[in-house]
Amino acid sequence: MPVDLAASAVVVAPALLGAVLSHDSPAGLVSLRITEVEAYLGTGEDPGSHAHRGRTPRNSVMFGRPGTLYTYFTYGMHTCANVVCSPEGSASAVLLRAGEVVAGEDLARNRRGEKVSARDLARGPARLVVALGISMADNGADVDRPPFHLELPSVPASGYEETLRTGVSGPGGADPFRWRFALRDEPTVSPYKVHPSLRSVRADRGVQR
DNA sequence: CCAGAGATTTTCT
DNA sequence: GAAAATCTCTGGA
Secondary structure: OOOOOOOOHHHHHHHHOOOEEEEEEOOEEEEEEEEEEEEEOOOOOOOOOOOOOOOOOOOHHHHOOOOEEEEEEEOOOEEEEEEEEOOOOOOEEEEEEEEEEEEOHHHHHHHHOOOOOHHHOOEOHHHHHHHHOOOHHHOOOEOOOOOEEEEOOOOOOOOEEEEOOOOOOOHHHOOOOOOEEEEOOOOOOOOOOOOHHHHHHHHHHOOOO
8 A cells, every 4th residue: 555544634635636436336336536635633633623522423433443434424414425544543534525437437327316417426525425325334434345445546646736625614714724635627626615604705805716 | 607595414512 | 502524406697
């Protein structure tokens, strides 16, 4: 493994750009090339992280073995998936935000809807989870044990951008960290959106992208 | 293209 | 009881 998943999520996140994650479910295989991620750190280090206030039943997987999947349910209807990083006992994870479907496109479209364009199949964290067929039942699963497989890029991606994270509000409103990583010139990268509570601020001052 | 609002449930204050 | 690591649809430019 060229990348040490036990490292901090800030280090692992850009290394996952270009990696291919596969899920071989009974319905078939879907693989996608990761084009956009976000890093989240542990207790007391990152106000935007689920682990910020310590271990809870929901986030306990984040404190577990690196290389496992942390799935969570949010906004009453969506599931999102992370790859757990950092040594056991310390919580940090990489949120998978978007990817390009490179295998099993028919199955992915079956799950997402017949009218969905190829580029939108896994464009956004909740969409990615649906396209890949991941559910809350996969919380704690190993990303490199069947039915999952993670193929890391032989050469680390270059030419990615670092921006503020999406949907995260920190002290004073803004996310203090630029921990969103996205490959440049990738149509599958999700459109950048600021946190809902910052929309009026954005209208006043303007925000990048 | 952009902005607004609704859906709906887990989690923690 | 409010907010949340979101998405989809609607209506307008």
